[in-house]
Amino acid sequence: MxxxxxxxxxxxxxxxxxxxxxxxxxxxxxxKDLAGKLGxxxxxxxxxxxxxxxxxELVAYGADKVIYADSPLLRHYTTDAxxxxxxxxxxxxxxxxxxxxxxxxxxxxxxRIAARLRTGLTADCTGLDVDMESKNLLMTRPAFGGNLMATxxxxxxxxxxxxxxxxxxxxxxxxxxxTADIDKFKADVSxxxxxxxxxxxxxxxxxVMDIGEADVIVSGGRGLGSQEGFKVLKELADLLGxxxxxxxxxxxxxxxxxxxxxxxxxxxxxxxxxxxCGISGAIQHLAGMQDSDFIVAINKDESAAIMxxxxxxxxxxxxxxxxxMVSQIKAMK
Amino acid sequence: xxxxxCLKQVPDTNEVKIDPKKxxxxxxxxxxxxxxxxxxxxxxxxxxxxxxxxxxxxxSMGPPQAEVxxxxxxxxxxxxxxxxxxxxxxxxxxxxxxxALSGALKKLDYDIIFAGRQAIDxxxxxxxxxxxxxxxIPQVTYVEEVEVKDKNTLKVKKALExxxxxxxxxxxxxxxxxxxxxxxxxxxxxxxxxxFKQDIKVWHADDIDVDKSLLGLSGSxxxxxxxxxxxxxxxxxxxxxxxxxxxxxxxSKLKEKHLI
Numbered sequence: 143m144x145x146x147x148x149x150x151x152x153x154x155x156x157x158x159x160x161x162x163x164x165x166x167x168x169x170x171x172x173x174k175d176l177a178g179k180l181g182x183x184x185x186x187x188x189x190x191x192x193x194x195x196x197x198x199e200l201v202a203y204g205a206d207k208v209i210y211a212d213s214p215l216l217r218h219y220t221t222d223a224x225x226x227x228x229x230x231x232x233x234x235x236x237x238x239x240x241x242x243x244x245x246x247x248x249x250x251x252x253x254r255i256a257a258r259l260r261t262g263l264t265a266d267c268t269g270l271d272v273d274m275e276s277k278n279l280l281m282t283r284p285a286f287g288g289n290l291m292a293t294x295x296x297x298x299x300x301x302x303x304x305x306x307x308x309x310x311x312x313x314x315x316x317x318x319x320x321t322a323d324i325d326k327f328k329a330d331v332s333x334x335x336x337x338x339x340x341x342x343x344x345x346x347x348x349x350v351m352d353i354g355e356a357d358v359i360v361s362g363g364r365g366l367g368s369q370e371g372f373k374v375l376k377e378l379a380d381l382l383g384x385x386x387x388x389x390x391x392x393x394x395x396x397x398x399x400x401x402x403x404x405x406x407x408x409x410x411x412x413x414x415x416x417x418x419c420g421i422s423g424a425i426q427h428l429a430g431m432q433d434s435d436f437i438v439a440i441n442k443d444e445s446a447a448i449m450x451x452x453x454x455x456x457x458x459x460x461x462x463x464x465x466x467m468v469s470q471i472k473a474m475k
Numbered sequence: 476x477x478x479x480x481c482l483k484q485v486p487d488t489n490e491v492k493i494d495p496k497k498x499x500x501x502x503x504x505x506x507x508x509x510x511x512x513x514x515x516x517x518x519x520x521x522x523x524x525x526x527x528x529x530x531x532x533x534x535s536m537g538p539p540q541a542e543v544x545x546x547x548x549x550x551x552x553x554x555x556x557x558x559x560x561x562x563x564x565x566x567x568x569x570x571x572x573x574x575a576l577s578g579a580l581k582k583l584d585y586d587i588i589f590a591g592r593q594a595i596d597x598x599x600x601x602x603x604x605x606x607x608x609x610x611x612i613p614q615v616t617y618v619e620e621v622e623v624k625d626k627n628t629l630k631v632k633k634a635l636e637x638x639x640x641x642x643x644x645x646x647x648x649x650x651x652x653x654x655x656x657x658x659x660x661x662x663x664x665x666x667x668x669x670x671f672k673q674d675i676k677v678w679h680a681d682d683i684d685v686d687k688s689l690l691g692l693s694g695s696x697x698x699x700x701x702x703x704x705x706x707x708x709x710x711x712x713x714x715x716x717x718x719x720x721x722x723x724x725x726x727s728k729l730k731e732k733h734l735i
Contacts, residue, residue, distance in 0.1 A: 221604075221613070221614055222613065225608075245636060246616070246617055246634065246635050246636055249600045249601075249616070250604060250614070250616045250617075252601070252604075253569065253573075253599075253600070253601035253602075253603075253604035253605045253608070254604045254605075254607070254608050254614070256570060256601070256605065256696075257570060257573060257574075257604070257605040257608035257609055258608055260570065260689075260696065261570075261696050262568065262570065262695070262696030262697035263569065263570070263601060263697075264697060265569075265597075265598065265599035265600065265601055266598065266599070280700065284598075285596075285597065285702065286486075286488055286596055290702050290703070290704060291702065291703050291704070292699050292701075292702045293699070293700045293701050293702070293703075294697050294698065294699055294700065295697065295698050295700045296696050296697045296698075297698065298696070299696040337613040337644065337645070338613050338615065338642050338643070338644045339642060339643045339644070340640055340641075340642050341630070341640075341641045341642060341643055342640060342641045343635075343638070343639075343640045344638045344639055344640065344641075345637055345638040346637065346638040346639070358734075382735065406598065407598060414734065415729070415734045425704075426488075436729075436732060436734055437711070438725065438729075444713060444715065449711075449713065450710075450711070451711070452711045453711040453712070454711060454712055454714065454725055454728055454729075455711055455712065455713045455714065456714045456721050456722075456725055457713065457714065457715040457721075458715075458718050458721060459718070462718040463718050463721065463722055466718055466719055466722040467722050467725070467726065470722055470723060470726055471726065471735060474726070474735075
């Protein structure tokens with residue numbers, strides 16, 4: 143492999159039901175920064191059918207070029223068809239970096255492609271940068287349940303691949319006046335390439351707020367003591383126009399649905415205000431919330447890790463403090 | 476149905492602590508367990524065997540002490556256990572790990588390869604799909620239900636962020652299990668005595684079907700350049716007062732920042 147033959151930053155533009163996923167736009171935001179540092183083009187790779195508008199949207203969000211593989215067989219994601227089309231594109235056009243969202247689809251697709259190309263793939267990166275000397279990608283991710291941050295390099299193989307969780311990077315502002323080359327082509331894929339038959343796709347309408355979108359999050363941990371604790375938190379969240387959320391322990395205990403989990407194995411959030419109640423602050427949790435604009439922690443234990451990342455750390459029992467906050471805020475209004 | 480389950484022995488990351496002075500992991504005294512998702516994979520394999528007949532083999536790649544995890548799997552009801560261990564595997568990233576395991580799996584007779592979605596010490600979810608790719612077989616990830624339609628057809632339900640899909644797939648296939656798939660059984664008393672007599676097969680790099688230059692650290696495309704504990708955010712303010720006063724003070728601060 144001649145490393146110098148590989149040029150450009152590619153982003154996988156995940157779509158589901160013809161709709162671009164938010165993470166694809168976030169990857170373009172980060173990809174723009176990396177492409178700038180490397181002095182190369184940023185390309186979005188879109189697979190699907192009837193997706194011309196989405197292709198334009200990718201340009202508006204920062205893509206210098208869009209590769210759009212069109213086929214009815216790509217309308218819905220399958221491992222086999224997607225891996226085939228993308229691997230052929232990579233072998234043909236040789237990008238140096240390929241970023242994929244760490245979604246259910248991205249985490250199914252990424253390793254399949256990396257193994258076929260025999261290149262490195264770093265999962266769930268929370269930081270991406272360029273080593274200006276070697277021009278290698280520096281991929282930082284939490285390890286050991288988030289207890290440690292590891293920076294990974296893939297020096298001798300291309301493309302350098304990484305998956306990134308939704309919510310980690312910020313998308314750029316939309317600019318509809320941008321123009322770029324949209325390279326649409328008929329993908330060479332046939333039904334015999336697809337070994338798995340999809341019988342049904344069922345959407346379960348979970349009546350939950352996307353915690354990634356909330357401005358205020360009132361979050362609970364093991365220290366809540368029981369499911370009832372979330373009722374106390376919810377009152378404050380409702381009053382502040384926000385949502386509740388929980389740590390991994392609360393989800394594992396069945397106190398709250400997985401959709402509300404903040405942390406390395408849950409969601410990454412960056413609200414204007416994050417209020418952590420009875421959360422000790424394992425790094426796996428911190429990884430999911432430490433970029434919040436303002437963090438309030440409420441904990442009986444002054445030495446808990448969460449108290450060190452908080453902008454405002456209240457030492458005490460949430461059972462007293464949270465209801466008191468509710469009544470004092472009500473009195474203000 | 477012959478099923479091979481890939482197991483990993485992992486440190487219980489809930490128990491891993493950080494040395495606050497040195498900023499390193501304290502590993503001493505941290506218990507080793509079978510990776511939780513892998514246990515769901517094993518449970519499902521055992522359920523399928525009970526209904527359809529066949530054999531369940533567990534394999535694990537790791538240091539010699541990973542044998543403990545394999546014995547626990549035998550006590551749960553697996554028929555056969557293989558430990559893949561060799562210094563040549565040391566330092567393998569997910570790609571080199573998937574490759575080594577695929578080399579061992581090539582030696583085995585399987586209809587289904589079952590793995591956990593991801594291991595709690597790495598959380599990558601990459602080794603399963605990488606094995607499937609190296610073996611050129613299809614994969615279904617995030618499996619929450621499996622139904623055997625006939626000798627070589629499975630109907631599988633796989634989870635998505637906002638729902639699920641059901642798919643039909645022919646064996647051989649690799650499946651990755653999630654927690655929602657089942658509730659793993661405990662070790663069986665009668666098996667516990669049996670397993671101490673049972674041999675665990677030990678395979679080294681020479682015993683599996685691989686190009687040895689692609690194993691271990693030298694066969695790994697990725698390298699860890701550095702590790703660090705997270706840098707702390709800027710110092711915040713600790714409020715340690717009676718709760719009514721504390722709240723009044725905190726709210727005044729939030730008001731200043733236009734947060735309420």
